[in-house]
Amino acid sequence: MDEHDLGLADDLYDVIGLLRRRSGRLVGTPLPHLALSGAQLELARVVRRNPGITVAEAARVLGLAANTVSTLVGQLVTVDVLVRERDTSDRRVVRLELTATARAGLERWRDRRAASTAAALATLDAAEREHLAAALTTIARVAASLTDDAAVGAGAGVPAGRARD
Template identity: 40%
Template structure:
């Protein structure tokens, strides 16, 4: 068929083969993914926390306080400087969080026997109990919500977990290499 025929679609010119593991070509990603995905990832935990808070009988903790408690629970004897690095926060910000949690009876500060100028952090039994109860309630709520989803949706969520873990690892590597996050800004940089 001649090229002037309006129904004619020429064959694409052969081009170079894409490099393996080069990632997706620009434009191949769903355009809504970049906007909707982060909003959903942030929104779902926020909604779960809201539901769980309705049942709280103890004073609520701020997000950074919870993050620090989880970090110390996973790494007993962690130094304040190491916690600051892991949380991507300034040392004085973590010191303030430590003081708040010590005053609330949820964190214990001990002198490091190897360096008496440094403090080692440990969660208190009260904090450990509180975190265990939160985890159990969180698991029960999420299990119940997921159980209500259709089988296909549950399978899709399970299938997405490895990709989400890789994405989290990729983001963590970016933070370790030097994040562009500046303390005092919101998530959108303001």
């Protein structure tokens, strides 16, 4: 790994963060009456895209431990964002669904965010849009390769038991 790779990594996070912050300021939050954490919102989005997903499946999608997702599920059930439903064919399996109110809020938010981003994309020429579309595959590969095995110097200088970002 060279200095260029480190700079590219920083630039990638800077650009993704800028996109998320500007979009957030423009379209707001999906459920403004709730102060959802980033992790709670990500789980709600996963359930919106995958109705009936299990906790274990959601944990795999999010790259989190199942017990962490289970805690998030409990929090979202308490604030009426999620409901747990028993699988009809296997009563031991619990499936996650959004409440009707949460689904409507998330879909309105998604539509606002998609429309505002599509308007910005429309200012690009065809070649720029194709370049961006191709880059998404590469970014997804980078994200998929971010595993504990790929960590270099993870935890260096972080005392045991302390959280890392």
